[in-house]
Amino acid sequence: MRFITLLISILIIVTGCKKNEKTITTPDQQIKFVTKSIKYAKGFSIKYFDTHKEITVTSAWPKSKQTFKYLLVEKDHEIPFHDNKAVVIKTPVSKVVVMSTTNIPTLEYLDVDKCLVGFPNTEYISSKSTRKRIDSGEVKDLNNDLDINMELLLDLAPELVIGFSVNGNDKTLNQIEKFNIPVVFDGAWTEEHPLGRAEWIKFIAAFFNKEEKADSIFGEIETSYLNAKKMALNVEKKPTVLSGSMFKDVWNIPGGNSFIAKYFRDANTNYLWHDNNNTGSLQLNFENVLQKAQQAELWIGAGNFNNKAQMISSSKGYSFFDAFKNNTIYTYTNKVGTKGGLLYYELGSLRPDIILKDIIAIAHPDLLKNHELYFFKRLE
Amino acid sequence: MPNKSTYKLAFTVLIILLLFCFFANISLGSVSISNSELLNILLGTSKNNSLHQIVFNYRLPKAFTAIIVGSGLGVSGLMMQTLFRNPLAGPFVLGITSGASLGVALIIMGSAAFGGILVGSLVTKWGIVIAASLGSFLVLLSVLVVSSRVRDTMAILIIGLMFGSITTAIVSVLSFFSSAEELQQYIFWGFGSLGNLSWEEVFILFIIYFFGILLSLSSIKALNTLLLGENYARSLGLHIKRSRLVIIVATSLLAGTITAFTGPIAFIGLAIPHMTRQIFNTSNHKLLLPAVFIFGAIIMLICDSIAQLPTSDYTLPINVITSLIGAPVVIWLLVRKRKMVF
Numbered sequence: 001m002r003f004i005t006l007l008i009s010i011l012i013i014v015t016g017c018k019k020n021e022k023t024i025t026t027p028d029q030q031i032k033f034v035t036k037s038i039k040y041a042k043g044f045s046i047k048y049f050d051t052h053k054e055i056t057v058t059s060a061w062p063k064s065k066q067t068f069k070y071l072l073v074e075k076d077h078e079i080p081f082h083d084n085k086a087v088v089i090k091t092p093v094s095k096v097v098v099m100s101t102t103n104i105p106t107l108e109y110l111d112v113d114k115c116l117v118g119f120p121n122t123e124y125i126s127s128k129s130t131r132k133r134i135d136s137g138e139v140k141d142l143n144n145d146l147d148i149n150m151e152l153l154l155d156l157a158p159e160l161v162i163g164f165s166v167n168g169n170d171k172t173l174n175q176i177e178k179f180n181i182p183v184v185f186d187g188a189w190t191e192e193h194p195l196g197r198a199e200w201i202k203f204i205a206a207f208f209n210k211e212e213k214a215d216s217i218f219g220e221i222e223t224s225y226l227n228a229k230k231m232a233l234n235v236e237k238k239p240t241v242l243s244g245s246m247f248k249d250v251w252n253i254p255g256g257n258s259f260i261a262k263y264f265r266d267a268n269t270n271y272l273w274h275d276n277n278n279t280g281s282l283q284l285n286f287e288n289v290l291q292k293a294q295q296a297e298l299w300i301g302a303g304n305f306n307n308k309a310q311m312i313s314s315s316k317g318y319s320f321f322d323a324f325k326n327n328t329i330y331t332y333t334n335k336v337g338t339k340g341g342l343l344y345y346e347l348g349s350l351r352p353d354i355i356l357k358d359i360i361a362i363a364h365p366d367l368l369k370n371h372e373l374y375f376f377k378r379l380e
Numbered sequence: 381m382p383n384k385s386t387y388k389l390a391f392t393v394l395i396i397l398l399l400f401c402f403f404a405n406i407s408l409g410s411v412s413i414s415n416s417e418l419l420n421i422l423l424g425t426s427k428n429n430s431l432h433q434i435v436f437n438y439r440l441p442k443a444f445t446a447i448i449v450g451s452g453l454g455v456s457g458l459m460m461q462t463l464f465r466n467p468l469a470g471p472f473v474l475g476i477t478s479g480a481s482l483g484v485a486l487i488i489m490g491s492a493a494f495g496g497i498l499v500g501s502l503v504t505k506w507g508i509v510i511a512a513s514l515g516s517f518l519v520l521l522s523v524l525v526v527s528s529r530v531r532d533t534m535a536i537l538i539i540g541l542m543f544g545s546i547t548t549a550i551v552s553v554l555s556f557f558s559s560a561e562e563l564q565q566y567i568f569w570g571f572g573s574l575g576n577l578s579w580e581e582v583f584i585l586f587i588i589y590f591f592g593i594l595l596s597l598s599s600i601k602a603l604n605t606l607l608l609g610e611n612y613a614r615s616l617g618l619h620i621k622r623s624r625l626v627i628i629v630a631t632s633l634l635a636g637t638i639t640a641f642t643g644p645i646a647f648i649g650l651a652i653p654h655m656t657r658q659i660f661n662t663s664n665h666k667l668l669l670p671a672v673f674i675f676g677a678i679i680m681l682i683c684d685s686i687a688q689l690p691t692s693d694y695t696l697p698i699n700v701i702t703s704l705i706g707a708p709v710v711i712w713l714l715v716r717k718r719k720m721v722f
Contacts, residue, residue: 146568150438151410157430166561169507175576
């Protein structure tokens with residue numbers, strides 16, 4: 001009994017010690033601001049106030065119900081009143097750590113790649129100029145993104161960490177926040193429109209005060225994408241397309257509303273699973289795929305294979321397809337970095353126009369005669 | 381049997397060793413900090429802000445976590461080995477880890493199966509800790525309910541293992557349907573980590589751990605009596621069912637919370653009691669329990685220092701080190717003494 005009373009009294013003392021958190025509310029809600037126009041991306045918005053910028057990210061990971069607010073304040077300015085959940089970032093950021101290779105070309109395009117001081121798993125990076133900075137020790141390797149070397153990170157003292165999350169359960173990112181290093185979520189990969197992903201360059205640019213540059217880069221990518229799409233609309237013959245590859249005996253096929261399926265639509269091709277509503281990938285068995293796609297004219301995006309011999313050694317079943325016999329299999333293994341990373345995964349998200357042009361050049365060889373395949377190559 | 385004063389000496393040596401390991405642990409890491417700099421930081425006279433952060437907000441909480449984990453798992457392993465009179469028992473035989481893994485698997489990989497209802501409500505900074513605690517608590521509760529119907533303590537051991545198999549099977553089903561990223565997240569949780577607890581979390585962990593340690597201290601007498609066998613213990617007036625319950629609750633408080641906060645830490649709970657028994661050559665829990673406590677803390681601090689791979693940019697998962705270092709030491713001790721003390 002005495003023991004239980006002791007336990008209870010300790011518990012009361014402990015819970016009684018919890019500190020009260022203050023909330024600060026904005027005294028004047030009538031402050032004027034300008035909202036930046038975001039055309040394709042649905043996951044973020046930027047408001048420009050006189051004294052600061054405010055970024056709202058609504059789609060940090062798929063089906064996220066959380067909204068993140070980032071307050072970007074110039075380095076010599078005072079921090080305005082804000083709700084205490086907002087993350088404050090002093091701009092322009094001069095030392096940054098990013099977690100995804102897709103951010104590397106973005107930093108390079110914006111001419112701020114010299115601000116990059118650390119990256120988890122640097123061997124995934126293919127870009128030549130950033131590889132040079134890794135080799136010279138200007139960009140430190142921070143171990144794995146799920147198990148960041150915290151000491152090294154603290155030693156680098158970045159002013160911003162641009163991370164991503166698959167479901168919001170990231171212990172490492174939470175921990176970085178606890179060290180008072182601002183963490184922002186890049187949700188570009190959750191966008192469903194190819195140009196939406198590329199438009200996140202405007203999100204990254206805001207932290208470096210590079211908005212104008214971002215606008216002009218995105219404008220070029222957009223024009224180039226839309227022009228290619230328009231050109232493809234004029235063709236009459238739509239080739240049938242198969243995609244995906246097998247893992248063991250399960251065939252992973254992009255759903256009809258998936259990201260890659262949108263490229264197939266914009267390239268004016270007949271993707272065999274186009275009437276399916278799935279936005280992710282379908283897990284189908286081999287027979288099902290063979291029956292539907294044996295006569296498909298093109299096979300675009302056949303996993304990470306480098307040649308047909310590799311495909312055969314992985315599964316004999318691949319050879320039953322017409323595309324295999326007719327040498328019309330194309331996949332995104334054309335450009336490989338020095339450490340074996342595929343450039344498609346790094347740069348593809350920022351350059352949907354090149355991907356679309358590649359697919360158009362594959363599907364309608366007469367249209368883009370001068371276009372040399374960039375990400376894709378034919379498997380021999 | 382050695383006399384009292386040799387034990388006193390042994391404990392003094394152990395405590396000095398513990399302090400030494402503690403300081404060695406906080407002075408070693410990826411970023412090299414000289415001893416004089418470390419002293420400046422600890423005394424608050426250092427001007428280097430990032431080093432100050434590294435020591436105060438990363439290395440110190442990590443060192444305290446290592447002490448809590450090592451001592452907590454060691455003590456609960458000792459209690460389980462005595463309760464089941466089985467040298468193979470450890471803190472996780474009751475299905476605590478498997479319960480925690482199930483909780484974590486559900487929150488990380490369950491979105492495919494449950495359409496995000498479960499996940500949406502639990503995605504917070506505490507999500508994984510809460511899920512792991514709930515999981516281990518539920519599995520433990522089921523084991524307790526079932527075991528209240530059996531008289532034989534050994535049956536509880538088997539029941540715990542069976543519940544472990546069931547949860548492992550469910551986790552396998554979940555992993556089969558989950559994406560590569562989610563699977564990777566789950567696997568990384570399984571590696572265990574001491575370094576991602578903030579002071580706040582260390583504090584909460586400590587409070588629950590404290591209660592667990594109090595309960596185990598109160599069971600010392602019962603543990604000694606249990607060594608004689610259940611029937612003998614009963615004839616000596618020990619209330620078997622109640623002592624069994626107290627021991628199980630203490631173990632689950634210790635092992636459950638530690639697993640919730642740090643992930644499953646392998647091997648320590650099994651190996652530390654054996655190492656201590658071999659070195660101290662006794663089975664009296666009045667000596668064993670505090671010795672296991674200090675010994676566990678020391679070994680964990682050493683393992684963590686090695687896992688940091690000092691001065692290199694890389695770190696290793698703590699689970700690898702505990703097994704790599706622990707197993708050979710136990711083998712060596714057994715071979716040297718040629719006889720197991722149990």
